[in-house]
Amino acid sequence: MTTTATEDPQGRPGQDPQGRPAREPASTPGASGASGAALAVLPAVLTSALAWTDAHRTRFALPDDVLEPHTQVNATLKPLGELAQLGSTIRRTTAPGTPGHEVAGDLVAYAWEQVHEGALLLELLRAEPFAAYPYEIYAAFAGYGLRHEGFEALARPLTATRAWAHTEQHANRQLGLVNSERRVGVVTHTDAGGVLSRTWLGGLSEPWMFEGSSGYALTHTVFHLTDWGRMPDRVPKKIDGYLRTWLPAWADGCLESGQWDLTGELLAVAASLPGPAPVELLDAVWPVLADVQHPTGCVPETGVPAEDPSPDPYPFIDCYHSTLVTAFAAALSLRSLRQTDERAGKPTGETTPGRERHTP
16 A cells, blocks of 8 residues: 655655655554654644744634625634634643643634634524534633633523434534533533444444545544543543554555645544554654645645745645644644653653633
8 A cells, every 4th residue: 555765756865756755654663763753753843833823823813704694614713613622732732831832822812812702602603503613613612711601601502402402414523512512511412422333433434445534534533532632531442442453554545645634633543542652653654744744834735745945835725724733633642652651651741721711
């Protein structure tokens, strides 16, 4: 499934014939060299990705007409919600006083300002009481400790309706709603275990059936199950074993096809597993993704990495998510590897939860 090249047709070392960084198979133990290859690149990858995101924070700003029916949610509220979700996880995963910790906190604060400290989400919920996305975006903030009493006062009766409990959606999306309810602190509308069993991952699907859409469904199943990597022990033993067995092959396929965004999500999944970190996988894949990262810190979603030295080598829409995912996966991987070192008697950093703040 994997080919390794050391020189492209033009004689440039370190690339394959399609212009991708040369690599060894991710499934080969120790493929990237001695143990510690991931730790050697992760701090810089995290810092650089967050620096790019911070420098482009105004691109996440909501337009003045965000509440109008014609506004595209996927181009406005979705990126901001992802900034809040991944930024809050990075903040809670990194050690206080480190650059990544501080920048991530600033980005979450910026996102909270954009939704007017929850008031805008309340307006969205009033306008679309049948929609789940305002609640899910709010839950990203609530899980961090930023809350709006008015939003929750309206959400409580809405989430108790029959319509809410019977909203038709894919199983991994329903699992995301269950996790949002947990974050807000209400009774979940259904049992998470029953929903998990209906997902592609929960069914332990044949690994050779893995492709793009099932890959993203798989990664988000793990994110929702573990509250975005914060609770690895929620991963059942059978799923843990299944993922440890097949993640190397899937990551290898993503590297071979230049699927950098999905590669990052798979790395985040690997770092969200209970127990010791899958060190061989992280050591094999992280140096490759580090090579894909542009000097400015951004990472393309797919394709041959740009050699353009300009500050913006890719359109924002084509790199913001993969850059955030890279930072998110890097923070989780650092935590997982350091905890593994700690079990072996080596010191590691500490994390701190966000403060809870109520907004009337």
